[in-house]
Structures are given as structure tokens and as C-alpha cells.
Amino acid sequence: MSTSPNKELGVKPTPAGRKTLFARLEELGIPTITVEHEPMFTVEESKALRESLPGAYTKNLFLTDKDGSMVLVVAKDDTKIDLKALAKRLGAGRFSFGKGELLEAVLGVPAGSVTPFALINRSATDVAVVVDKAIMNFAEINCHPLEN
Secondary structure, three states: OOOOHHHHHOOOOOOOOHHHHHHHHHHOOOOOOOOOOOOOOOHHHHHHHOOOOOOEEEEEEEEEOOOOOEEEEEEEOOOOOOHHHHHHHHOOOOOEEOOHHHHHHHHOOOOOOOOHHHHHOHHHOOEEEEEOHHHHHOOOEEOOOOOO
């Protein structure tokens, strides 16, 4: 069994920031455009951006089950998500929304800033990812760059 020296010393890894994220995306040859705006916490609030930003808009759900399994659901903003059916399909227990402390510890982002980009953090290796098929029809996808 191996343990991380950071865990032994009680040191929490520093979550990735925008600079690290953008450098990694550039390294992978993925072009980005960043539009600064006031924080938006609901799909409804973000509807004002539709006219100026093309592409898919997402809603991102950080879920856990009683066994501690963690799932990040990245869905098109208008997709209805049946958590009970999703848990059954994935062979998981009943899903609930992950607590804010766990979200920050694992994905390195606070509530309201959940994004698939948070998977860049090493602490996110145990998070399963489910991507809505509807998103795959878009050339561009709009997501928070690790902060709302």
C-alpha cells in the first residue's frame, strides 16, 4: 500500500487555477474564448448570454451515493436528469448532491462553480464523469473556467 506524502503530512494539494487550465488547453490544441460576466448560478440566469455566445450551455451536477461514489454529470442546460434512473443505469446507490466541503476537496471549486474543467485537479481522479449525448452535437461548449 502506498500513501501520498501530502496525505501523511495533512497537506491539501492546491487546486488548479485559470492559468493552469488555459495552459493545459493550449498544450492540447484546444482553442478557448473567455467572456467575463457577473456570476450566474442558474440556467435561467445564463439565458442572457445566449445571444452573444454560440455553442452548448451546460449544467453540471456533482453527485454522491451512500457508498461514497462520486459522479460529475455534464449535461446540456435543458436536459432533464432523472437521478434515480441515472443511479440505476450506473449501478450506483441513490444519488444526492455532493456537499460543498467534498466538492471543494475533490474538484477544487466551490458550489456554483462546478465545471468539467475541475477534472484537471489530481484530487478528482476518483470522480466518474457522465456526459450528456446532446452536448456531442456542438462544436463549442460553454463552461466556467474554474470560477463562476
